[in-house]
Amino acid sequence: MAGATVACAPMARAAEPATAPGVNLFVATTGNDAWSGRLSVPNPAGTDGPFATLDRARNEIRVLKQQGGLPAGGIVVEVLGGRYELTAPVVLTAEDSGPAEAPIVFQGRPGAEVRISGGKIVTGWQPVTDPAILERLDPVARGKVFQADLKAQGVTEFGDLGLDAAWELQLWLSKIDGQGEDAMGSTYASVGKKVSPRLEVFLNDTPMDISRWPNEGFIKIEAVLGSTERDVRGWKSCVEGIFQYEGDRPRRWVGEKDAWVLGYWGRDWALQRHKIKTLDPEKRVIAVEPPYHTYGYHKGQWFCGLNLLCEIDRPGEWYIDREAGILYLWPTDSLDKSTVEVSMASGLFTLTDASYVTIRGLLLEAARGTAVAITGGEQCRVIGCTFRNLGNHAVTVFNGKEHGVIGCDMYGMGGGGIYLVGGDRKELTPAGHFAENNHIHHYARWDRMYRPGIFMSGVGLRASHNLIHDAPHSAILFGGNDHLFEYNEIHNVCQESHDCGAIYAGRSWTLRGHVMQYNYIHHLAGKDGGACNGIYLDDLFSSATIQGNVFYQVLRPVFIGGGRDNIVQDNVFVDCPKAMHVDARALGWCGPHADGRIKEAREKGTIMGVRYKEPPFSTRYPQLVNILDEDPKSPCGNIVRRNIFWLGNGENIRRVQRGEPPTDTWWDGIEAKIRPLVKLEDNLINEDPKFVDEKACNFQLRDDSPAWKLGFKRIPVEKIGLHPDDCRASWPVTHAVRPLPSLPALPAAPPPRQSLRTGPAPVFAVARAVAPITIDGQVTPAEWAGADPKNALVIERGLYHEPLLPKSYAWFAYDDRNLYVAVVNDVDTVKPLAMGAHWGTDDAVEVALRNPAAGKTAPIFVLRGYPNGRFESSPEAGAPGDQVQKAGAAVTFAASVVDAALWAAEYQIPLDVLGLSASAPAKLEMNISVRKSAGAAWVMWQGTGGLTWETGKAGFIELSK
Numbered sequence: 025m026a027g028a029t030v031a032c033a034p035m036a037r038a039a040e041p042a043t044a045p046g047v048n049l050f051v052a053t054t055g056n057d058a059w060s061g062r063l064s065v066p067n068p069a070g071t072d073g074p075f076a077t078l079d080r081a082r083n084e085i086r087v088l089k090q091q092g093g094l095p096a097g098g099i100v101v102e103v104l105g106g107r108y109e110l111t112a113p114v115v116l117t118a119e120d121s122g123p124a125e126a127p128i129v130f131q132g133r134p135g136a137e138v139r140i141s142g143g144k145i146v147t148g149w150q151p152v153t154d155p156a157i158l159e160r161l162d163p164v165a166r167g168k169v170f171q172a173d174l175k176a177q178g179v180t181e182f183g184d185l186g187l188d189a190a191w192e193l194q195l196w197l198s199k200i201d202g203q204g205e206d207a208m209g210s211t212y213a214s215v216g217k218k219v220s221p222r223l224e225v226f227l228n229d230t231p232m233d234i235s236r237w238p239n240e241g242f243i244k245i246e247a248v249l250g251s252t253e254r255d256v257r258g259w260k261s262c263v264e265g266i267f268q269y270e271g272d273r274p275r276r277w278v279g280e281k282d283a284w285v286l287g288y289w290g291r292d293w294a295l296q297r298h299k300i301k302t303l304d305p306e307k308r309v310i311a312v313e314p315p316y317h318t319y320g321y322h323k324g325q326w327f328c329g330l331n332l333l334c335e336i337d338r339p340g341e342w343y344i345d346r347e348a349g350i351l352y353l354w355p356t357d358s359l360d361k362s363t364v365e366v367s368m369a370s371g372l373f374t375l376t377d378a379s380y381v382t383i384r385g386l387l388l389e390a391a392r393g394t395a396v397a398i399t400g401g402e403q404c405r406v407i408g409c410t411f412r413n414l415g416n417h418a419v420t421v422f423n424g425k426e427h428g429v430i431g432c433d434m435y436g437m438g439g440g441g442i443y444l445v446g447g448d449r450k451e452l453t454p455a456g457h458f459a460e461n462n463h464i465h466h467y468a469r470w471d472r473m474y475r476p477g478i479f480m481s482g483v484g485l486r487a488s489h490n491l492i493h494d495a496p497h498s499a500i501l502f503g504g505n506d507h508l509f510e511y512n513e514i515h516n517v518c519q520e521s522h523d524c525g526a527i528y529a530g531r532s533w534t535l536r537g538h539v540m541q542y543n544y545i546h547h548l549a550g551k552d553g554g555a556c557n558g559i560y561l562d563d564l565f566s567s568a569t570i571q572g573n574v575f576y577q578v579l580r581p582v583f584i585g586g587g588r589d590n591i592v593q594d595n596v597f598v599d600c601p602k603a604m605h606v607d608a609r610a611l612g613w614c615g616p617h618a619d620g621r622i623k624e625a626r627e628k629g630t631i632m633g634v635r636y637k638e639p640p641f642s643t644r645y646p647q648l649v650n651i652l653d654e655d656p657k658s659p660c661g662n663i664v665r666r667n668i669f670w671l672g673n674g675e676n677i678r679r680v681q682r683g684e685p686p687t688d689t690w691w692d693g694i695e696a697k698i699r700p701l702v703k704l705e706d707n708l709i710n711e712d713p714k715f716v717d718e719k720a721c722n723f724q725l726r727d728d729s730p731a732w733k734l735g736f737k738r739i740p741v742e743k744i745g746l747h748p749d750d751c752r753a754s755w756p757v758t759h760a761v762r763p764l765p766s767l768p769a770l771p772a773a774p775p776p777r778q779s780l781r782t783g784p785a786p787v788f789a790v791a792r793a794v795a796p797i798t799i800d801g802q803v804t805p806a807e808w809a810g811a812d813p814k815n816a817l818v819i820e821r822g823l824y825h826e827p828l829l830p831k832s833y834a835w836f837a838y839d840d841r842n843l844y845v846a847v848v849n850d851v852d853t854v855k856p857l858a859m860g861a862h863w864g865t866d867d868a869v870e871v872a873l874r875n876p877a878a879g880k881t882a883p884i885f886v887l888r889g890y891p892n893g894r895f896e897s898s899p900e901a902g903a904p905g906d907q908v909q910k911a912g913a914a915v916t917f918a919a920s921v922v923d924a925a926l927w928a929a930e931y932q933i934p935l936d937v938l939g940l941s942a943s944a945p946a947k948l949e950m951n952i953s954v955r956k957s958a959g960a961a962w963v964m965w966q967g968t969g970g971l972t973w974e975t976g977k978a979g980f981i982e983l984s985k
Contacts, residue, residue: 454484525560
């Protein structure tokens with residue numbers, strides 16, 4: 025979906041001369057810093073000509089300013105074609121600023137390749153002949169690996185393999201606006217630790233890979249052996265980095281001088297590199313050097329080995345013996361006709377409090393850190409540059425106002441692409457920074473998580489017309505307020521994670537005012553073809569407007585994780601499983617996080633430090649003011665309207681469902697118990713929207729589309745993505761869209777175990793209530809006919825009907841309107857109740873009921889209640905959504921924790937929900953199951969040998985007359 029041809033935006037020209045520059049200065053590889061710089065080539069006498077360095081040109085501008093100020097039209101420093109090697113960045117400060125009417129421009133000569141390199145060319149290559157080294161090499165590599173003495177060439181600092189040298193920046197970003205996870209992806213160092221940026225190797229302008237095994241993919245952790253267990257909502261791991269690995273390949277690593285491992289140790293969105301402390305090849309056990317990973321070490325997670333001489337086993341891999349200073353490389357081409365470069369300079373340009381400065385038309389490469397770093401100042405521009413082969417980011421912008429990055433090509437960064445940070449959140453003052461018409465791809469080579477194509481934090485930033493693709497994690501991460509994301513195309517990102525979003529933010533009710541419109545997000549799949557998300561609003565993020573976007577072949581393209589006040593309208597969803605996800609996590613596992621925010625709001629009048637009831641927040645976002653009075657944990661105020669949900673050819677849905685045909689609710693990922701809170705209106709669902717050319721992915725609507733009658737707003741798809749203008753670094757732009765991979769085959773299911781129960785299904789007789797029953801969680805003898813355990817239905821069986829302790833007891837009663845259920849649960853006092861509301865993790869009671877008299881299609885109602893009083897009607901057994909919703913609204917539930925050894929639950933279930941009346945005989949399929957977290961057990965009335973709610977394998981209750 026290419027963009028239309030338009031002129032370069034006027035604001036992109038703000039830092040450039042409106043007329044011809046007043047002065048031209050020149051820099052050339054043939055120049056001399058003793059010359060005037062006013063000539064583009066040396067004069068015939070060799071007495072004058074261009075400068076040799078950018079630093080000299082900058083200094084000349086300073087002299088001109090001191091002598092009488094900048095001329096009208098400003099100054100252009102034109103850099104002629106060639107390679108310029110920097111050992112340190114060009115530093116520009118406030119004294120190097122130009123006023124608006126006389127800006128300063130550093131630009132490459134049009135049509136020439138102008139390379140600003142932070143690297144050093146390595147020479148002196150020799151084949152490896154040392155017998156000890158040859159013995160360590162993989163047999164396939166012997167005779168193919170070459171070595172060079174870096175120390176002899178002045179390269180003595182090789183950098184830190186474990187940490188990103190900009191770790192403090194990532195940590196700061198994670199704290200400034202409540203987003204909270206920008207530091208993830210690599211554990212940060214202790215406060216005050218200085219980290220040297222790491223050296224990289226490039227051959228013929230292509231990054232080579234530090235030696236690793238396996239070359240692709242990872243090794244699985246078979247067991248974790250640390251002594252300290254962590255349990256986060258049932259996700260168990262060990263604190264200490266000691267684990268057993270699968271296979272035997274690491275045996276080769278014994279004796280390596282500086283062996284490292286990189287792993288996704290506890291979660292698939294947080295990695296860390298560790299130096300190996302010990303390796304026991306007989307026991308297949310590795311212990312790593314601390315600091316240990318934030319999320320611990322979990323069985324089944326994955327890692328690879330790094331920095332291993334013995335694992336140079338294919339062209340393009342390298343290793344440095346840091347003691348000897350020797351670089352070993354298996355080149356991808358003959359070294360006689362190749363150039364090998366190692367990165368040296370920490371960066372290429374730093375602008376601190378500089379204003380009205382433009383960097384244009386340069387190729388910036390081979391720095392160990394960030395190529396262009398802008399801090400403070402105003403209206404600086406980076407236009408039409410190519411960034412490649414960098415150790416960290418391409419461009420960072422911090423503070424100041426109205427800085428822009430326009431028309432650049434960016435690839436091969438070790439970190440992210442463009443970082444935009446600015447504006448005053450306290451006053452909601454916008455910064456006005458923007459990233460426009462940039463092509464950002466194949467980034468996050470080193471720090472693979474939370475290093476996005478574009479990062480935005482602060483107030484009033486914009487990302488528009490960018491093309492972002494091919495990355496292990498997100499395309500855009502953001503926090504703060506009032507950002508605009510429009511006309512971007514994103515595909516094939518999130519490829520090494522699952523809990524990830526192409527556009528991602530989370531963690532606060534106060535991060536409001538964002539608009540995401542007219543973006544094309546397509547062909548997204550997570551690690552191994554699994555799940556990921558399109559626009560991911562995580563952990564109570566609220567108040568975004570998502571409108572006019574096109575989603576194609578994306579699983580969960582809009583994911584609202586418990587947040588409020590989001591508007592999803594006029595979007596197109598094609599072949600997108602679970603296209604609309606809304607959950608109620610704050611009513612379950614995320615409840616304690618919300619409780620902390622509510623407590624802060626009541627006690628301090630702030631939410632995550634924001635005075636939300638005072639201007640400017642109270643006037644800008646009036647929905648925030650009374651949030652505490654409106655059930656803040658519930659995802660209220662979300663609106664889904666005038667969207668198109670179309671199956672298309674169903675290729676992606678069948679892929680996700682491993683060949684199973686789609687159902688009519690393929691698009692629906694809204695949690696049943698909060699469905700009444702989501703306003704669904706005027707959506708076109710499972711009706712052909714009549715696209716112009718669906719096979720060619722032209723998702724504009726024809727004039728006869730039924731969506732127009734619903735008020736659907738036209739999407740300007742012709743404007744989406746990159747567009748050609750004189751600010752673009754290159755044109756035309758090509759990019760391959762890769763089909764989504766097939767999901768790995770499921771492991772073979774073990775032979776099914778049968779329930780140990782024998783004989784006919786039991787029948788439990790239910791009598792009429794002897795007294796009015798109040799649903800308050802108090803199981804009293806007066807209400808429950810004595811509540812005698814001898815007359816109770818005893819819940820004491822495991823999944824396969826084996827005896828299981830501790831027991832629970834249930835009593836039933838009915839009247840003319842309702843069925844009543846009381847359950848008293850013995851508790852193992854060694855471990856306290858899990859008081860959340862997540863089935864399978866927290867303590868809970870499940871009552872499953874089915875009325876067989878209603879026919880073969882009669883639904884199973886799954887009614888779950890928790891000790892904290894929460895209740896849910898679950899669709900897990902396949903009941904239609906409207907009936908699940910009806911049951912959820914009609915059933916009354918209450919619970920009480922009697923003491924450390926006992927909790928009780930009561931249900932009132934209207935008979936009409938079950939299709940019953942008190943005047944007719946009734947026999948219901950039924951099972952009761954109690955989740956007891958202390959022993960991680962399901963204690964059941966009848967063990968089904970399968971799922972707890974499989975009432976057909978359980979028993980009956982009969983309402984006696």
